[in-house]
Amino acid sequence: MSKSIVIIGGHGRVALRLARLLSPAHRITSVIRSESEDQAKDIVDAGATPVILSLEEASSEDYTKLFTEKSADFVVFAAGSGFRAPEERVKKVEYEGCIKIFDAIERVEESKRPRLAVVSALDIRSPDKIPEHYNDEDKKQSERVRQLMPNYIHWRYEADKNLVARTAFKWTILRPGGLTDQPGVEKLSLGKAHLSVLTSRDDLAQLLATVLDRPDAAGFAIDTVGGEIPIPESLDAYIERGETDWIG
Numbered sequence: 001m002s003k004s005i006v007i008i009g010g011h012g013r014v015a016l017r018l019a020r021l022l023s024p025a026h027r028i029t030s031v032i033r034s035e036s037e038d039q040a041k042d043i044v045d046a047g048a049t050p051v052i053l054s055l056e057e058a059s060s061e062d063y064t065k066l067f068t069e070k071s072a073d074f075v076v077f078a079a080g081s082g083f084r085a086p087e088e089r090v091k092k093v094e095y096e097g098c099i100k101i102f103d104a105i106e107r108v109e110e111s112k113r114p115r116l117a118v119v120s121a122l123d124i125r126s127p128d129k130i131p132e133h134y135n136d137e138d139k140k141q142s143e144r145v146r147q148l149m150p151n152y153i154h155w156r157y158e159a160d161k162n163l164v165a166r167t168a169f170k171w172t173i174l175r176p177g178g179l180t181d182q183p184g185v186e187k188l189s190l191g192k193a194h195l196s197v198l199t200s201r202d203d204l205a206q207l208l209a210t211v212l213d214r215p216d217a218a219g220f221a222i223d224t225v226g227g228e229i230p231i232p233e234s235l236d237a238y239i240e241r242g243e244t245d246w247i248g
């Protein structure tokens with residue numbers, strides 16, 4: 001059945017791939033942060049409808065209004081502050097922007113609340129707790145990345161921690177490794193990932209599209225890296241195992 005999907009960060013590289021995959025079967029609204037004819041054209045070409053609502057400027061109530069007007073079934077948070085952004089902007093997009101979206105969903109009438117999928121990242125966790133499956137290379141890489149982008153790691157952790165505590169709506173967190181523009185192979189490895197394994201944006205978008213039809217993926221924070229298993233099977237096996245990758 002055709003669903004209404006709202007993508008926050010709608011001109012992002014993952015977001016555009018997702019819109020292309022889901023349209024025209026579903027109704028896609030792609031939210032961008034400012035007026036841009038070029039971005040609007042790309043979004044229309046991807047089969048979606050652009051809407052301007054910046055995570056930094058708009059209120060949480062504005063998003064509730066959007067989700068209600070669009071009768072959203074599924075919201076995807078695929079926005080990001082960018083690698084070199086100053087801390088203030090990282091906090092505004094990754095943390096405060098996320099909280100606006102979570103609160104906005106909670107304000108929608110209970111029977112009409114959309115599900116949410118958030119694109120986070122591998123190794124977002126409590127800094128004191130190292131996953132048991134990490135080898136020496138993972139530990140070194142984790143330290144390197146934490147030094148390279150401490151603000152992103154900190155504010156994404158705070159946002160994900162806030163979401164994991166919420167029970168008023170269904171959410172799923174996807175935690176990709178380094179993203180690449182390599183053509184997708186429609187295969188992934190989900191769960192307990194090693195940090196050097198990369199993730200194709202095509203395959204991440206394919207997983208988001210698969211999660212759309214899997215309400216039972218709710219409540220999981222899923223390590224998502226390149227692998228050998230077809231995406232639907234990989235998600236089935238992950239849900240069956242029932243072990244989230246969240247370490248709070």
Ligand SMILES: NC(=O)c1ccc[n+]([C@@H]2O[C@H](COP(=O)([O-])OP(=O)(O)OC[C@H]3O[C@@H](n4cnc5c(N)ncnc54)[C@H](OP(=O)(O)O)[C@@H]3O)[C@@H](O)[C@H]2O)c1
Pocket residue numbers: 008009010011012013014015031032033034053054055056057078079080081082093119120121122176177178179180201
């Ligand atoms: N890059 C990696 O290797 C990596 C690894 C793991 C996880 N991730 C996560 O994956 C996410 C998606 O990746 P991607 O490659 O699709 O990222 P992307 O191409 O950089 O897309 C991010 C989008 O967020 C939008 N955005 C920024 N500020 C906004 C605001 N205030 N309001 C609304 N939208 C806003 C950007 O808009 P503008 O175009 O206007 O700036 C951009 O279109 C990243 O944001 C990151 O959190 C990335």
